[in-house]
Amino acid sequence: MTRMTATTENRTFDSLNPATGGTVGTHPVHDAAAVRAAVGRASEAASWWAELGYAGRRARLLDYKAVITQNLKRIASLVHEETGKPEGDATLEIVLAITHLDWAARRAQRVLGPHRVASGLLGVNLAATLEYQPLGVVGVIGPWNYPVFTPMGSIAYALAAGNAVVFKPSELTPGVGLLLAELMRESVPEQPVFQVVTGLGETGAALASDPGIAKIAFTGSTATAKRVMTACAANLTPIVAECGGKDALIVDVDADLGAAADAALWGALSNAGQTCVGVERVYVVDAVYDEFLRELTGRARQVKAGEQYGPITMPGQLAIIERHIDAATAGGRTLLGGPESVRAPYVDPVIVADVPEDSPAVTEETFGPTITVKRVADTEEALAKANASAYGLAGTVFSGNTRRAMDLARRMRGGMTAINSVISFAGIPALPFGGVGDSGFGRIHGADGLREFARPKSISRQRFALPGMKLTSFGRGQAELDRLVKLVTFLHGRRKH
Numbered sequence: 321m322t323r324m325t326a327t328t329e330n331r332t333f334d335s336l337n338p339a340t341g342g343t344v345g346t347h348p349v350h351d352a353a354a355v356r357a358a359v360g361r362a363s364e365a366a367s368w369w370a371e372l373g374y375a376g377r378r379a380r381l382l383d384y385k386a387v388i389t390q391n392l393k394r395i396a397s398l399v400h401e402e403t404g405k406p407e408g409d410a411t412l413e414i415v416l417a418i419t420h421l422d423w424a425a426r427r428a429q430r431v432l433g434p435h436r437v438a439s440g441l442l443g444v445n446l447a448a449t450l451e452y453q454p455l456g457v458v459g460v461i462g463p464w465n466y467p468v469f470t471p472m473g474s475i476a477y478a479l480a481a482g483n484a485v486v487f488k489p490s491e492l493t494p495g496v497g498l499l500l501a502e503l504m505r506e507s508v509p510e511q512p513v514f515q516v517v518t519g520l521g522e523t524g525a526a527l528a529s530d531p532g533i534a535k536i537a538f539t540g541s542t543a544t545a546k547r548v549m550t551a552c553a554a555n556l557t558p559i560v561a562e563c564g565g566k567d568a569l570i571v572d573v574d575a576d577l578g579a580a581a582d583a584a585l586w587g588a589l590s591n592a593g594q595t596c597v598g599v600e601r602v603y604v605v606d607a608v609y610d611e612f613l614r615e616l617t618g619r620a621r622q623v624k625a626g627e628q629y630g631p632i633t634m635p636g637q638l639a640i641i642e643r644h645i646d647a648a649t650a651g652g653r654t655l656l657g658g659p660e661s662v663r664a665p666y667v668d669p670v671i672v673a674d675v676p677e678d679s680p681a682v683t684e685e686t687f688g689p690t691i692t693v694k695r696v697a698d699t700e701e702a703l704a705k706a707n708a709s710a711y712g713l714a715g716t717v718f719s720g721n722t723r724r725a726m727d728l729a730r731r732m733r734g735g736m737t738a739i740n741s742v743i744s745f746a747g748i749p750a751l752p753f754g755g756v757g758d759s760g761f762g763r764i765h766g767a768d769g770l771r772e773f774a775r776p777k778s779i780s781r782q783r784f785a786l787p788g789m790k791l792t793s794f795g796r797g798q799a800e801l802d803r804l805v806k807l808v809t810f811l812h813g814r815r816k817h
């Protein structure tokens with residue numbers, strides 16, 4: 321939660337504990353001039369950081385990883401205070417962030433460093449080199465739901481690629497952002513390669529429209545992503561956008577139903593459902609539908625808000641969750657909970673079956689601990705329904721048949737699919753993460769995540785002149801052209817069918 325102070329100059333805002341309403345910290349509202357100054361400092365830092373080279377950056381980032389690990393409890397406790405999530409869940413997200421930081425630091429040179437590529441037969445006299453150079457200053461605009469893991473998916477990869485970072489954390493979790501940057505100064509005291517600016521949406525807007533920003537990495541809602549893109553358009557600043565989702569879980573006829581129910585529940589309810597790749601819809605094939613529902617509701621009765629998961633972090637979200645619960649229960653069959661499950665700031669689990677597919681509870685991102693379950697004839701119908709969404713972030717398939725599961729996973733609309741597990745792709749640093757459609761574009765994590773924060777540089781070097789093949793010269797004659805046509809006809813002129 322956030323509370324603004326009522327002064328006009330030197331404005332500050334408080335980050336509040338969503339469970340208690342108590343003040344966790346007071347932070348400045350950085351205006352466009354303050355953002356400009358931070359980006360200016362970052363610009364100098366970026367040159368120094370790029371000059372350090374891969375080995376220097378790797379050593380410092382691995383040290384930063386160790387510092388974060390040593391401060392795990394302190395960070396987890398602050399995440400708990402600012403978001404309300406249990407410290408165990410906070411620990412899990414920090415551990416995942418650590419593994420990404422480690423991977424990005426170690427792999428950057430291999431993925432981005434100079435390497436020779438084939439120059440082709442027509443370029444036999446050329447040496448071709450490809451390398452990925454840093455962009456400069458990357459602006460990261462982050463969300464509150466995973467205030468360590470999510471921004472670190474951009475920050476770690478942008479830094480490893482040789483950029484400096486200016487991070488604008490969500491107004492709900494500024495303290496966590498500041499702590500991450502403070503810890504970085506222990507590993508890199510020389511230059512401010514990772515700075516934080518705090519404030520509300522307007523501070524993020526100032527970052528997006530700053531001409532010194534080479535790229536924006538945004539995580540948040542689709543509507544805000546569009547506003548950020550509009551701001552970026554003025555300077556032709558590219559963006560990578562990680563937006564929300566309405567992820568589906570498909571249960572096949574031969575799935576382990578206990579495991580599927582367990583995964584559906586954790587995917588939907590953990591972090592109070594405030595997970596961009598959380599499970600929001602479940603499609604179950606007819607033959608196992610009733611048994612799956614028994615497994616699901618039986619387990620769900622053991623889960624309580626305020627015990628296994630925390631409060632709704634953003635107070636404004638409660639109205640959306642309430643609206644979706646009302647819509648779902650009006651059109652479907654309520655299996656667990658209902659409108660009475662909302663007891664602010666907590667929301668107990670809500671499961672509703674047979675909600676019409678055009679209900680907002682099925683089409684819009686709820687970002688709360690709710691699940692809609694639907695009976696389908698077979699996995700083809702499940703897939704068609706899962707894919708009929710404006711969003712396309714991630715999904716899950718539970719099946720006893722690996723071939724069918726892989727086939728469904730490939731055809732599922734979205735950037736990531738987990739099979740017989742939930743959200744498991746997020747913990748594998750080598751796997752890129754990102755969506756399609758309203759879920760955004762571009763990728764963080766993995767080699768693609770490193771390349772997202774670098775620009776390819778192509779260099780062709782002539783090693784020797786090809787005798788009789790001076791093609792890019794006004795001295796070229798007809799004989800050379802004839803030889804070229806002969807060669808290209810030999811190489812490419814034969815039809816195979």
Ligand code: NDP
Nearest residue numbers: 462463489490491519520521524525540541544563564596
């Ligand atoms: P927003 O998209 O509004 O905010 C995301 C980030 O963008 C925050 O840091 C926010 O700052 C910043 N921001 C807001 N306005 C601007 C702007 N005009 N220019 C630049 N930056 C801006 O998400 P909310 O936190 O309000 O959550 C709303 C919905 O977004 C949720 O209900 C959920 O559906 C979705 N969401 C998805 C997430 C995901 O992981 N994909 C994460 C979080 C939310 P500030 O917080 O200071 O306003």
